[in-house]
Amino acid sequence: QRRTPPRKVPFYRTALCFKPFLHLFSTVSASAPPKLGFPVGIAARMPASAAVAAAGGEEKAAEAGGRELLYCGTVRFDIMGRKVKGGHEGRGNLVSPTRLRPLVGVDIRFVASGCAACHCVALSADGRCFSWGRNENGQLGHGDTLLRNLPTVVSELSKYNIIAAGVGRKHTVVVTDEGKSFAFGDNKYGQLGTGSLKTGTVVSPVPCLVTEVTNAVCGADFTVWLSSVEGSSILTAGLPQYGQLGHGSNNEYNAKVSSVSLVYDPQPHPRAIAALSGNTVVKVACGTNHTGSFPFFLSFSC
Numbered sequence: 001q002r003r004t005p006p007r008k009v010p011f012y013r014t015a016l017c018f019k020p021f022l023h024l025f026s027t028v029s030a031s032a033p034p035k036l037g038f039p040v041g042i043a044a045r046m047p048a049s050a051a052v053a054a055a056g057g058e059e060k061a062a063e064a065g066g067r068e069l070l071y072c073g074t075v076r077f078d079i080m081g082r083k084v085k086g087g088h089e090g091r092g093n094l095v096s097p098t099r100l101r102p103l104v105g106v107d108i109r110f111v112a113s114g115c116a117a118c119h120c121v122a123l124s125a126d127g128r129c130f131s132w133g134r135n136e137n138g139q140l141g142h143g144d145t146l147l148r149n150l151p152t153v154v155s156e157l158s159k160y161n162i163i164a165a166g167v168g169r170k171h172t173v174v175v176t177d178e179g180k181s182f183a184f185g186d187n188k189y190g191q192l193g194t195g196s197l198k199t200g201t202v203v204s205p206v207p208c209l210v211t212e213v214t215n216a217v218c219g220a221d222f223t224v225w226l227s228s229v230e231g232s233s234i235l236t237a238g239l240p241q242y243g244q245l246g247h248g249s250n251n252e253y254n255a256k257v258s259s260v261s262l263v264y265d266p267q268p269h270p271r272a273i274a275a276l277s278g279n280t281v282v283k284v285a286c287g288t289n290h291t292g293s294f295p296f297f298l299s300f301s302c
Helices: 011-017 057-064
Strands: 023-029 067-073 094-099 108-112 119-124 129-133 148-153 162-167 171-176 181-186 201-207 213-218 222-227 234-238 252-254 262-264 267-272 283-286 291-294
Touching: 067 108, 108 162, 119 162, 119 171, 171 213, 171 222, 213 283, 222 283
Parallel strands: 162 213
Antiparallel strands: 023 067, 067 094, 108 119, 119 129, 129 148, 162 171, 171 181, 181 201, 213 222, 222 234, 234 267, 252 262, 283 291
């Protein structure tokens, strides 16, 4: 009898195994840690450098008495969201909430990633900033462009107490307890808020042109800061293409007089949203290309 050859599965049917947004964080109390340990069968399929917490992790975390980070989803930061030949893109995913070895016993108080991001940030209770994932634009802040499969402390921020962080497509912004803000990664559209576009990629933390910052969040290619400065409680910088900066314009213009090609003038200087100057914004969230603020929830672009 003739055997029917196995049917090839189209790429798009396996793509969901490693889409950038398919990683999930959770923080739990270490006083009653779940019996997760090391998911059976994952070790053999994961990259060696992405090995996670094994035996003894539960006891170590319990002794710390704080909250810990659990992670599930893709660990293939090098290929997530990209078409890869071979058909093994989805192998190595963590299908159950799992402890990451460098964070076992570390009291984690804040985590950040995003639907457009291929990297992650975690902040500990003592103010340390950990980052891992794709790093082609220096978005991890370690002074290089090397990928990190496991959480690594951003050493240049070690003298600061980091209390908040935002993650964009290829950039990261953090906030200190002294109201300062630092950024690193891609600066093509001025999303780092340094006032300059001269350096397209920044691999180490640089100061943002904002003061008295209380929080920072990121869209794909833009950043929003909250500040305690009266009349400037919310500031934005970066790509204005969809109106996500909230300044009443998308800064669109023709590339040339005789051309129909459109370009968007980036905004590297953090600028307060005039429409909200009389309000104190206490909460803000960003999508890939839109922004919302509270108590007055305004969607600048959807």
